[in-house]
Amino acid sequence: DAGITQSPRHKVTETGTPVTLRCHQTENHRYMYWYRQDPGHGLRLIHYSYGVKDTDKGEVSDGYSVSRSKTEDFLLTLESATSSQTSVYFCAISEDGTGAGYTFGSGTRLTVV
Amino acid sequence: KQEVTQIPAALSVPEGENLVLNCSFTDSAIYNLQWFRQDPGKGLTSLLLIQSSQREQTSGRLNASLDKSSGRSTLYIAASQPGDSATYLCAVRPLTSGTYKYIFGTGTRLKVLA
Numbered sequence: 001d002a003g004i005t006q007s008p009r010h011k012v013t014e015t016g017t018p019v020t021l022r023c024h025q026t027e028n029h030r031y032m033y034w035y036r037q038d039p040g041h042g043l044r045l046i047h048y049s050y051g052v053k054d055t056d057k058g059e060v061s062d063g064y065s066v067s068r069s070k071t072e073d074f075l076l077t078l079e080s081a082t083s084s085q086t087s088v089y090f091c092a093i094s095e096d097g098t099g100a101g102y103t104f105g106s107g108t109r110l111t112v113v
Numbered sequence: 114k115q116e117v118t119q120i121p122a123a124l125s126v127p128e129g130e131n132l133v134l135n136c137s138f139t140d141s142a143i144y145n146l147q148w149f150r151q152d153p154g155k156g157l158t159s160l161l162l163i164q165s166s167q168r169e170q171t172s173g174r175l176n177a178s179l180d181k182s183s184g185r186s187t188l189y190i191a192a193s194q195p196g197d198s199a200t201y202l203c204a205v206r207p208l209t210s211g212t213y214k215y216i217f218g219t220g221t222r223l224k225v226l227a
Contacts, residue, residue: 033214042117042202042217043157058214090156099145099206099215104156 003027006105019078023091031094032074036087081112115140115207119218134188134221136203141181144206151200193225
C-alpha cells in the first residue's frame with residue numbers, strides 16, 4: 001500500500017519468544033495504529049500513537065508494547081508470544097484524529113506455535 | 114459498549130445487480146462512520162467517510178447513508194461488477210471514546226458472479 005509498509009509479511013515463532021513487528025510510513029502522518037484481525041472479532045485496536053513518543057493503549061493491549069521514536073516508524077512488540085496472539089496484524093495511519101485519510105498497511109500474518 | 118453488526122456475513126449476487134450492505138451500531142453517539150473494502154490477503158481501503166452531521170456520501174457507484182438516530186448505515190453498490198468482490202467493513206468512531214479508534218464490524222463478504 002502506498003506510503004505504508006509492514007514487515008515482516010509473515011512470521012512463525014515459538015511460544016514464549018519476543019517478537020517485534022514494524023510499521024513504516026512515508027506520509028508524515030501524526031497518528032499511527034496497530035490492530036489485530038481475527039475471525040469473528042473483526043479488527044480490534046491494540047495500541048495507537050498520536051506523536052513521537054506519545055502512545056496509548058487500545059482495547060486489547062495486554063501482552064503488547066509499542067514504541068515510536070521517529071514519526072515514520074511504529075513498532076509493536078509481543079513481549080512473550082502466546083498462541084492466542086496468532087493473528088493478522090495491521091498498521092494504519094491517519095492525517096489527524098478524525099479518521100480522514102485512514103490508510104492501512106498490507107498486514108503481517110503471525111503464527112505462534 | 115459500542116457494538117457494530119453487519120448482516121449478512123456473506124452475499125453472492127449476479128453481475129449487474131444493485132445491492133445494499135447493512136451496518137448497525139448500538140450507540141448513536143458517534144463522531145463518524147467509515148466503510149472499508151478488504152481484498153483477500155490485503156489491508157483495508159477506505160471507501161467512504163460520513164461525518165455524524167451528514168446523511169450520505171457518494172463516490173462513483175457507491176453511496177453510503179447514515180441514520181444515526183436508528184443506529185444504521187447502508188452501503189449501496191450500483192451495477193455490481195466482479196471486481197467489486199471483496200469483504201466490506203463498516204467502522205464507527207465513538208464520540209465518547211477519548212481515543213482515535215474505530216470499532217469495526219466483522220464485515221460482509223461479497224461475491225459478484227460474472
